[in-house]
Each structure stands twice: as C-alpha cells, then as structure tokens.
Amino acid sequence: FYQVFDQVMTDLDKANREENLQNRFKTNDGQIIYPKRFPLFSNLNGLSRKSLALGLGPVALLYYQDQTEIITKTKLTLKLFRYTLAAKQLADDARDWFSDLANGIITAANLPFLKAAQKRNLTLDLKRQSEIAYLMFTTEAAKKITEDLSKLCRLARQGAAILGLKSDCRLLTERLGPIEQGLQE
Numbered sequence: 001f002y003q004v005f006d007q008v009m010t011d012l013d014k015a016n017r018e019e020n021l022q023n024r025f026k027t028n029d030g031q032i033i034y035p036k037r038f039p040l041f042s043n044l045n046g047l048s049r050k051s052l053a054l055g056l057g058p059v060a061l062l063y064y065q066d067q068t069e070i071i072t073k074t075k076l077t078l079k080l081f082r083y084t085l086a087a088k089q090l091a092d093d094a095r096d097w098f099s100d101l102a103n104g105i106i107t108a109a110n111l112p113f114l115k116a117a118q119k120r121n122l123t124l125d126l127k128r129q130s131e132i133a134y135l136m137f138t139t140e141a142a143k144k145i146t147e148d149l150s151k152l153c154r155l156a157r158q159g160a161a162i163l164g165l166k167s168d169c170r171l172l173t174e175r176l177g178p179i180e181q182g183l184q185e
Contacts, residue, residue: 001063015049023106030127034118041108048085055081083156084175091179094145116140
C-alpha cells in the first residue's frame with residue numbers, strides 16, 4: 001500500500017508544480033497574451049491527479065482483504081476514482097472557466113476556447129469584451145466539454161459495475177449524479 005500511496009502523492013506534487021508553472025498565461029489589463037505553447041489535456045484522467053489521494057482510503061481497505069486479487073482491485077478502484085474525480089474537476093473547471101481565464105489559468109475547459117481565439121488571431125479583452133468570450137466559449141468549448149463529461153461518467157459507471165458497486169451507491173449518486181443531470185439539462 002505504501003508504494004501506491006507514495007506514487008499518488010508524488011504525482012499530486014508534480015501536478016501542483018505543473019499547474020503553477022505550465023498551465024498559465026499572462027493578461028495585460030484584461031487582455032489575453034497567448035502562451036507560446038498550450039498544455040495538453042489529451043488524457044482526461046490527468047484532471048484527477050490533484051484529488052486522487054481521496055481514493056486512497058478505499059485502496060487501503062483492500063489491503064486488509066483477500067490478497068489474491070489485491071493488485072487487480074487496487075487498479076480498478078484507482079481507475080474508478082480517476083474517472084469520477086476527473087469528471088468532477090472538468091465540471092468545476094467548466095463552471096469557473098471565465099474566472100480562470102481572468103486569472104490566467106489554463107484548464108481543460110477553457111483550452112478549446114483559447115486555441116480557437118488564438119487561431120483566429122483575436123485580441124480578446126476580458127474586461128471590455130466579455131460577451132465575445134462567452135459566445136466563443138459556447139461555440140468552441142461547450143460541445144467538447146459535454147462529450148468529455150459524458151465519456152468520463154460512462155467510464156466511471158462501467159468501472160463501478162466491474163467492482164460490483166450498485167448504480168445507486170453514494171459515490172456515484174453524489175459525485176456523478178449532479179454532473180449527469182446537468183448534461184441532460
């Protein structure tokens with residue numbers, strides 16, 4: 001268990017460093033200054049890196065059970081938490097996309113917006129032209145976020161089923177339920 005714990009905590013530290021050093025851009029009085037390179041959010045499970053430690057409690061309990069399937073159950077449990085926590089993080093980032101932009105933070109939710117704006121050579125002023133930013137976010141990012149959230153929720157539910165969890169277990173209903181309801185609405 002210590003090896004799993006150490007790996008998760010090391011990755012958490014690395015994720016915090018990357019967020020502070022790489023996932024930023026500058027603004028000048030509300031005007032976006034595009035970075036030379038954007039971070040990659042190709043693996044959505046990476047969104048769970050800063051909160052995956054929340055899954056260590058259930059993993060620790062596995063080590064007190066039957067040792068024959070412990071590696072498989074540990075991997076499946078961590079995968080379930082990765083999908084669930086990544087969905088929660090992406091939903092939070094989608095809700096806070098504009099304030100993150102105003103603070104120069106690049107997230108998986110606002111990255112499609114930033115790339116599209118840069119591709120069009122738009123000079124965006126978040127203080128004076130926020131309606132353009134909202135319109136672009138709706139047209140450039142919302143569809144991808146919806147698809148990604150749907151995928152993460154589906155994978156989390158599949159992982160829970162493999163582990164034998166009921167579809168109405170508290171983890172799924174409290175973490176994924178609001179996200180899934182929002183996607184339907």
